[in-house]
Amino acid sequence: MKPIIQATQLQFSYGAHAVLKDVTLSIDPGEIIGLIGENGAGKTTLLNLMLGLFSVRRGQLHLFGQQPGAPIAKQKIGTMRQKDMVIRGVTVQEVLRLAAAQYPEALNVTTLLKNLELTAIAKQRLTALSGGQLRRVTFALALVGNPDLLFLDEPTVGMDTNAQQAFWRGIQQLKAAGKTIVITSHYLPEIQAVADRICLLRNGEIAFQGTFQALQEQYQQVEITCQTALPVAAFENLPGVTAVTKTGPRLNISSEAGDATLQALAPVLADLRQVTIKRESLTDIFVHLTKGVIA
Template sequence: MTAIIQLNNLSFAYDKKSVLKNLNLTVQSGEILGLVGPNGAGKTTLLHLIQGILHSSHHAITVFGGQPGSLLAKAKISTMPQKDLQLNNIKVSEFVNLFASQADHPQNPAAVIQALGLTEIKNRLINQLSGGQRRKVSFAGAVVSNPQLLFLDEPTVGMDAGARQNFWDYIETLRQQNVTIIITSHYLEEIQKVADRIAILQTGQFSYVGSWQALQSHHTNGQLHFTTSLALSVFTHLSAVTAAHQTTAGITLLSNDTDLTLQALLPFIDQLHDITITRESLESIFLEMTNKGGLSK
């Protein structure tokens, strides 16, 4: 695989105030990386350094094998910023065509408009669109240039459920085309589903870089729910069970190790029905990490 982005002991400071500290990371071609962190962690600074908007010490960052912000890198990069461009008196189709005209090897603007579900609004003025519609148009402007590296900052804010699904379907299409994508979002359940790896940035340092599955393996808390004719008291003292509740819908066990609790349930398995196991989400793990200041082992 080809390294698209490399960070080599990257540090950065504003007026001698440290913002990023000794970051090391390699992002491979075709990888989708979810970059998450609390406000003030340094995410925006890091993205600006990778894009060449800010400048770091020599060789601390390479993008496409060269310096960030080089003509080569700029020709291969596109960005969907958090804030939509405030353009008046320009139609959706004109906006997409404008971005296509600035690219060396753009996609067909009409095809992008159709693929992203913008056909019905292509002749409307952007300033007359809803917030969710403007996000879709911003995304169209970002992808029509046919980038090899795509930055998405809070991409689905304001989109309805259908538009979000269409957006993530298109991301899967880009994945199949080997486009490298960096996503920052407060919708952590979306990053959990789509990212190949997750990088969690806290106080200027990576507290975790790896897959969602590996991160979840460090956090074994969860719930087990089932229906049964057995009494609640049968389950209250099983391995790793921290609390047990019973309602008309069944019994729910809270566990600090769902695997251990599931093993303890095996002797009763013939009398349990509709068993579901819910592990911690990325959002709950992220909140736990940011409250504690790091990844629990």
């Protein structure tokens, strides 16, 4: 299968400040990719390069086999930017009709308004809408061209809970329809619910790329607590163990390879009492990864 987006050793700098360093990424048709990372990690820069808003100067980047910003690629792309457009003097329906007219295979505006539950505000001026309503109109603008590839930059910021749920339901429908979607967000649980893969950026580099399952398997941070009479030395050399502390009979073991450490503990289990095992959540892993704790 030919990838829809292919980035190879992509680099980008603002003057002397390197924002992206050797980013290599491939996205296949129908995939949903979560582009995550802290502020300033390079997510928006990568998105802007993909959209053709920034020029590729080092490395290679192709969308649908074309250079970013090529007219043929633009026909197949829908974009939801962080900032909503507030155009004076026009209604929701009018701006959607204008957008639809720019694309060769646009969706029917009336149907789209109905599907996105925007019919009630179709004749309202954009200047009269709330922040959440504007966000939904921005989503509609991204969809109206019937794109094969969608870029969603912090899509749910400003939406209320109901709108957020409706939005993610919409994303699931798009996924079922085989659309390729690139989402940037700070909210890991949102991404986790829909994304097939994540691409975690840290300081302009890809710190992790793969499925959530792979992420959890790769970063098995585990805290084991128990009571035992055995000495600390009995645990220090177990596989994956990074730290062992003992206060009286209470023992704490930190491991970066939870499964391996637990297997190695099996022969001494009879000597352990009140064992508790705490695995790190995905959010904890994300925090550690973005802070560079796990490298």
